[in-house]
Amino acid sequence: MAADDPDRRKFLKVTTCALGAGAGLALVIPTLRLIAAPGSATTVTGPSEPLDLGFVDSLRLGAKPKKVEVIAPIVKDAWTAAHNVVLGAAYLTLTDGKVSALSAVCPHLGCAIGWDEKSYLCPCHDSTFGIDGARIKGPAERGLDPLPVTVKDGRLQLTWVRYRAGGSSREPV
């Protein structure tokens, strides 16, 4: 056996690289799979049903927006399950006997907006919205996101939806 035989050397080189690559892939593939899995998985599961906000009459709604906390009875987050979790807030208004709700999440980059005398204001980048949620001033590209509300047996039911921040169209996350 000649150590410097070119054919043999080539065979040894190819074998070394193949074995090394095989071991490397067997290690890296399962590892990357684990790391990547949560990227496209539903790891946080909120309520699938509308949330009860109590009797409409007791909420004492008016033309001026009223902020309410949106609380989920149970939220599963990866390995945990928690009860009565605050998901976010909504602003409720009563106009012509009809309740409407706006998400308190700014459609620009997801900061929390507040009611500021005559309009909604996002303190992060000064986006401003009218009482109906319509966009008055950017940088937000769309108005505030409305949340579906219904009244059942006199009680207000709100469906919590989180929309993708940014852009002019609403896509649920």
Place this chain on the structure above:
Amino acid sequence: MKLWEAFRERAALSGKPRQLSAGPSFAYVFGVVLMFLLVVEGVTGIALATVYSPSTTDAWGSVAYIQDQMPGGWLVRGLHHHGGSAIVIVAGLHLVQTAVAGAYKKPRELVWWLGLGLLALVLAWAVTGYWLRWDQSGFYAAQVELGIAAGTPIFGGLIKGLAIGGNDYGNLTLTRAYAVHVIALPALVATVTYFHITIARRLGPTPLRTAMAPTPYWPVQSVRNAVAIAVTFAVLFIYVISQHGVDLASPADPTSPFDARPLWPFRWLFELRVIAGSAEQFAAMAAPAVFGGFLVSLPFIDKRTERSPAQRKMVLGVFAMLFSVMFSLTLASYASDDNDANLDGRQRKAAALSARARQLAVTNGVPITGPLDVFKTAPMWNARTMFAKTCLGCHGVDSQDRKGPVIGPGHGNRAWLTQFLKTPSGDAYYAHTKLAATEAAMKPVELPAADLADLVELLYSETGASDADTAKVARGAKVFEGACTDCHSRDEGEASTSGPNLHGLGSRDYYTSFIGNPKSPVHMGKDKSQMPAFAREISLVDRDAIAEYLVWLRTATDQDVGALGPL
């Protein structure tokens, strides 16, 4: 190729290709295999760290999530765990090889000591890693190991306090073990490994044989390294798959006993501790000290330049003796576990508990109050707990102090009702009550079999069960009119003359009301029931939950109750 040349030049790689002074050999693969295994630990460790959460409330849940819910999580976790074992094995072989070859001798003493240091660090890695899962095995391993450490003269208390982060095991125990496991130890191992390898390379390998022309490292030695790596990893991979990763016991529970066993590299010490009896503390510290001390001082003990094993029988004999002591103690430890019949039973129970906890974690999630509360997410857990605490004393079939009818699976079904009507004061029914001995006790119902069956069907229909036979119920109502109405009513809310009103008997509302106040005129009445009114003690919501459980019991069997899991 041009780019590669340019890179080589700028990276100052333009030196001569590496040469092996004494030719290639499989004897030289150990270092590279260990490096590869360290990479396996690093890569899988990073992946695990993207999920693992070091706190007493979350550690077990996050590990169970990796093991049971993440795609291939068990595989990565298994590679990380058993890869650590592989490091200990390969490092052990490397150590034996070095000792036999006499490669610790001048001028390689530093390399030898750095290698011993690495072995100690790797063992510390295994110990801290084992705690992190915070299941019964990891938790009790921490208890025992730190208990031994606390026995260190003078500094014991300080060592333990620093390790667990205060006076008791808690969140800081895990954050500290985690910091050591994923930051301090990797940094230390990397540093020591760097010097171990650099110095070893400067000195060159200990010549295995005499006179041979130098050969280039690449590819003749490289291919041997690659084969060794591939074989090691294949064995590791197959083993991990055969074990479905690595076990995970039920969550750490300081109140329940557990047959804790240390990781295998420490089993010999575990056995030694048993043999040592009252001197266990001394044995647990002195034995590793003797063994470690011997290895550290080898270069001083065996100073001659002679490296042929045949000429070093004395030193190698002691070395072999120490190793065989470790080996036989390890075997003895496993053998005594295998021969312990009671242990097997306890371990089966522990495994069932673990399977239960992990299954509940998958279906219901781990409560944020901590992983032990996962058991409370079992079906009707709250009701069953209250029932066991408040009701079984008088209604349990095994109760020493039974005062009322037995309440268990099948309670209130057709067979139960039939038997009750035939022998109201039978042992499983009113026999143990004060009422049974009085004139007011219910008399056995003596009816033709068909009439009795119709009456049973009527009473059964009061539970609200949907499978009642309407024709039989109608006939049963007539039987009831003729045989029962002297004492019982079936009209809602009406107080009966002497026996309880049977409206809704065995339904959820009936039970809720009965538990709240058995002495109510619609139930047993003021004087006939010994059972206390629970309306104040047990809230309406909880009584309703117990009632739900009682309704469930009607159609349940012992197996169904067992399937709900332990409380």
